[in-house]
Amino acid sequence: MANQILLLTTFLAMTCSLVVAFEPSPLQDFCVADATSSATRVNGLPCLDSKLATAEHFFFSGLHIPGNTSNPVGGKVTPINVAQIPGLNTFGISLARIDYAPMGVIPPHTHPRATEILTVLEGSLDVGFMTSNPDNKLISKVLNKGDAFVFPVGLIHYQKNVGTGMAVSLSSLSSQNPGVNTIANAVFGSNPPISEDVLAKSFQVDKSVITSIQAKF
Numbered sequence: 110m111a112n113q114i115l116l117l118t119t120f121l122a123m124t125c126s127l128v129v130a131f132e133p134s135p136l137q138d139f140c141v142a143d144a145t146s147s148a149t150r151v152n153g154l155p156c157l158d159s160k161l162a163t164a165e166h167f168f169f170s171g172l173h174i175p176g177n178t179s180n181p182v183g184g185k186v187t188p189i190n191v192a193q194i195p196g197l198n199t200f201g202i203s204l205a206r207i208d209y210a211p212m213g214v215i216p217p218h219t220h221p222r223a224t225e226i227l228t229v230l231e232g233s234l235d236v237g238f239m240t241s242n243p244d245n246k247l248i249s250k251v252l253n254k255g256d257a258f259v260f261p262v263g264l265i266h267y268q269k270n271v272g273t274g275m276a277v278s279l280s281s282l283s284s285q286n287p288g289v290n291t292i293a294n295a296v297f298g299s300n301p302p303i304s305e306d307v308l309a310k311s312f313q314v315d316k317s318v319i320t321s322i323q324a325k326f
């Protein structure tokens with residue numbers, strides 16, 4: 110009897126842990142994303158008929174090409190996720206190349222679905238992330254070529270080129286669709302805009318300051 114209860118408890122524990130699993134292991138070799146399918150989406154994109162899969166579905170070319178950093182922040186992300194490589198669907202992994210002009214930044218942002226590990230290929234970067242409330246501790250470091258740094262899932266982080274020339278980094282992310290929330294764009298450039306009252310109180314500034322920041326987004 111005791112054995113049976115133990116068995117049942119073990120079985121329940123195992124099945125329950127499967128139910129809460131964040132990203133269950135795929136039950137097929139692959140699930141090439143079929144963006145044209147109207148099939149129901151189950152936490153991702155429907156699969157292409159596996160017989161139709163080709164090397165092109167698992168391939169991307171162009172990571173050697175620098176991104177155009179001529180923009181107000183001086184940083185450019187080239188993502189390589191399930192939108193660029195449909196064969197990444199369900200696999201919980203993706204890449205991003207990032208180019209930085211001198212003094213360029215990737216402004217504070219989060220990836221709601223991925224931890225990121227960044228490595229510097231060229232130049233020097235000041236990188237950092239903040240822990241959650243109430244501490245909001247800044248954990249930051251200056252990285253040089255060959256250094257790697259981790260941004261934990263969901264936490265706000267940033268990068269800045271602190272070298273003399275261009276900088277390049279390559280990131281791996283633990284989702285085929287990591288998502289990005291850029292804080293300034295989301296807060297000051299939302300559509301429709303958040304009320305100025307809310308933002309003025311939240312940032313403890315005059316409404317005119319909010320209006321001038323909103324105008325930039």
Ligand SMILES: *[C@@H]1O[C@H](CO)[C@@H](O)[C@H](O)[C@H]1NC(C)=O
Pocket residue numbers: 177178179180
């Ligand atoms: C880079 O972007 C800027 C601003 O959008 C544009 O004027 C310029 O032509 C672009 N340069 C290249 C090489 O694409």
